[in-house]
Amino acid sequence: MANYKVVEIFSSINGEGKRAGQLAVFIRMQGCNLNCRYCDTAWANEEDCRYHWTSTEEILELIHSMGIKNVTITGGEPLLQKDIGVLLENLAEEKELHVEIETNGSVDLKPFLAMENRPSFTMDYKLPGSEMEAHMLTENFSCLDQRDTVKFVVAGWEDLVRAKAVIEQFDLTKQCSVYLSPVYGEIDLEEIVYFMKRNCMNGVTMQLQMHKIIWDPQLRGV
Numbered sequence: 001m002a003n004y005k006v007v008e009i010f011s012s013i014n015g016e017g018k019r020a021g022q023l024a025v026f027i028r029m030q031g032c033n034l035n036c037r038y039c040d041t042a043w044a045n046e047e048d049c050r051y052h053w054t055s056t057e058e059i060l061e062l063i064h065s066m067g068i069k070n071v072t073i074t075g076g077e078p079l080l081q082k083d084i085g086v087l088l089e090n091l092a093e094e095k096e097l098h099v100e101i102e103t104n105g106s107v108d109l110k111p112f113l114a115m116e117n118r119p120s121f122t123m124d125y126k127l128p129g130s131e132m133e134a135h136m137l138t139e140n141f142s143c144l145d146q147r148d149t150v151k152f153v154v155a156g157w158e159d160l161v162r163a164k165a166v167i168e169q170f171d172l173t174k175q176c177s178v179y180l181s182p183v184y185g186e187i188d189l190e191e192i193v194y195f196m197k198r199n200c201m202n203g204v205t206m207q208l209q210m211h212k213i214i215w216d217p218q219l220r221g222v
């Protein structure tokens with residue numbers, strides 16, 4: 001039986017991405033292969049973080065019991081779960097659901113492409129401010145289409161400059177949605193708008209994490 005290390009399941013409005021503001025069920029998995037300097041869920045990556053081995057059936061049942069049609073799988077790094085393909089296949093069969101998966105840009109997406117009704121990927125490209133850029137697999141860009149998003153979380157000017165270079169090098173706005181999002185509380189928000197205007201960044205969306213405005217940014221399960 002396929003099981004997953006789940007640290008929390010909750011419903012909220014999605015604070016990020018194309019469906020920001022809509023209700024979603026969040027499934028957060030334990031563990032990550034990266035260690036972004038600013039990670040807001042570092043607690044979920046700790047070896048001794050308490051998790052619950054949860055089966056595919058239990059996850060499906062919970063989603064149905066909540067009556068919510070958007071599902072966000074996150075972590076930690078959800079694509080590191082050994083059986084994640086089984087969960088994604090099962091969710092893909094539920095045609096009324098819209099499933100998205102938040103992934104850190106270091107895990108190969110190819111194994112998940114063949115599936116019918118595959119989930120939407122929101123793939124981070126980690127910038128210098130994360131100290132994790134060396135782990136990025138740029139081959140992943142060619143796996144993405146209009147269902148998907150590349151997200152750049154920016155800590156400062158250097159990150160903005162690098163994000164622009166990557167967007168241009170891979171012509172990302174033609175391929176998928178492209179988002180710029182601030183590292184919470186670190187960068188002057190006006191600086192992002194100024195940079196976008198100065199560089200005429202058409203087709204790029206700036207987005208703030210809505211849940212950190214509504215609730216205490218440290219709060220879990222929202």
Ligand SMILES: C[S@@+](CC[C@H](N)C(=O)[O-])C[C@H]1O[C@@H](n2cnc3c(N)ncnc32)[C@H](O)[C@@H]1O
Binds near residue numbers: 074077104
């Ligand atoms: C916690 S991660 C989990 C999924 C996956 N490991 C990843 O990095 O995409 C979910 C999203 O939160 C973002 N994030 C983490 N810490 C943040 C912070 N301090 N401010 C803004 N966004 C942050 C990540 O960049 C990612 O887009």
Ligand SMILES: Nc1nc2[nH]cc(C(=O)O)c2c(=O)[nH]1
Binds near residue numbers: 015075
């Ligand atoms: N409300 C809310 N929306 C989110 N969208 C992506 C999240 C994540 O942690 O991946 C997240 C989260 O933690 N909370």
Ligand code: SF4
Binds near residue numbers: 035042045
């Ligand atoms: S990849 Fe995601 S979960 Fe892992 S450390 Fe970075 S932001 Fe946190």
Ligand SMILES: [Mg+2]
Binds near residue numbers: 040041
């Ligand atoms: Mg979060």
